[in-house]
Amino acid sequence: MTRIAVLGSTNMDLVAYVKTAPRRGETVTGHDFRTIPGGKGANQAVAAARAGADVALIGAVGTDEFGVRLRAALDGSGVDTDLVRTTEGPSGTAHIVVDADGGNAIVVIPGANASVTHLGPGDEALIAGAESLLLQLELPMDTVVEGAKAARRHGVRTVLTPSPVQPLPPELLAATDLLVANEHEAAxxxxxxxxxxASRALLELVPEVVVTLGARGSLYAARGQDPVAVPAPEVTAVDTTGAGDTFVGALAVALGEGRAMPQALAWASDAAALSVQRPGAVAAMPYRKEIDAAAAEGTAR
Incomplete structure (x- = not known):
């Protein structure tokens, strides 16, 4: 079983479902509201665990009720939370509006995530024992850089999701093996x-790039190779929250199992396509048998 470490955020997603998202200064009436465990770090950890990996998360939750629920959701999905800290104060939250087409707009409040300002005892050892380290940008940048450098010291593949998008320090790029960005982040x-x-430009910074294109699939580029485009299954999206994280988690599992990149991307696309047909982030993420079944049928319906 492939071993994956995740250094990242945990948030409680506060999700409002509406027909049309409000414009500035506008009030609209929604038809549903849910609180759903999420956060890019937790999302990727759960996605990888459900896809069949042995996964551990490095991060933090608060002392509020959300923190209890977040830890329970991770534990329930088989994620090792021994190195998830509990810090005084609120957990991170994400305030999400989902429209009738499944699109979303998100405001993230870091909460406990902001307390992860450095690697703690045992964190580097956990990273050293993994095959891949998944990174995102909802923790302080210095911590993300520290984690990437630790992975590089121990020969661990680093997979970076540059979200929320922001300038990337040279030292982080130097320690990144694979950058997975959506088309808006790449732009x-x-x-x-x-x-x-954009993928060609990113190859000047990192050796491998995947640009995800939503319903149009994904594009892979690597130095010295021709780019590879992989289509996505045609499905009707209910909620795209967490789809990118589902894709990254499943991709890391597929690569850890030795699949070639085109096959790994197709399998990850099947996982993401399954997730968008259900509401929520963590709640929508598929299990291994579902992904395998979708891949075997050539569809995620």
Missing amino acids: ALTGIDDPKA
Whole structure:
């Protein structure tokens, strides 16, 4: 079983479902509201665990009721939470509006995530024992850089999701093996709207890049290789929250199991396609048998 470490955030997602998202200064009436465990770190950890990996998360929750629920959700999905700290104060929250097309807008309040300002006792040893380290940008940047450098020292593959998108320090890029960005993040990082051209620009910074294109699939680029486009299954999206994290978690599992990149991307796309057909982030993430079944049928319906 492949071993994956995740250094990242935990948030409680406060999700409002509406027909049309409000514009600035506008009030709309929603039709449903849910509190759902999430956060990019927790999302990727759960996605990888449900996809069949042995997963441990490094992060923090608060002393509020959300913290209790977040830890329980991680434990219930088989994620090792021994190195998830409990810090005084509120847990992180994400305030999400989901429209009738499954699109979303998100405001993240860091809460306990902001307390993870450095690696703690046991964190580097956990990273050293993994095959891959998954990183995102909802923790303080210095901590993300510290984790990436630790992975590099021990020969562990680093997979970086540059979200929420922001300038990436050279020392983080130097310790990144695979960058997985959606097309909007790729454009923000490079100033280039075309995903193929943006991926080429990103290859000047890191050796491998995946640009996810939503319903259009994904694009893989690596130095010295021709780019590879992988289509996504055609499905009707209910909620796209967490789909990118589902994709990354499943991709890390597939690569850890030795699959070639095109096959790994297709399997990850099946996982993400399953997730968007259900509401929520963690709650929507598929299990291994579901992904395998979708892959065997060539569809995530």
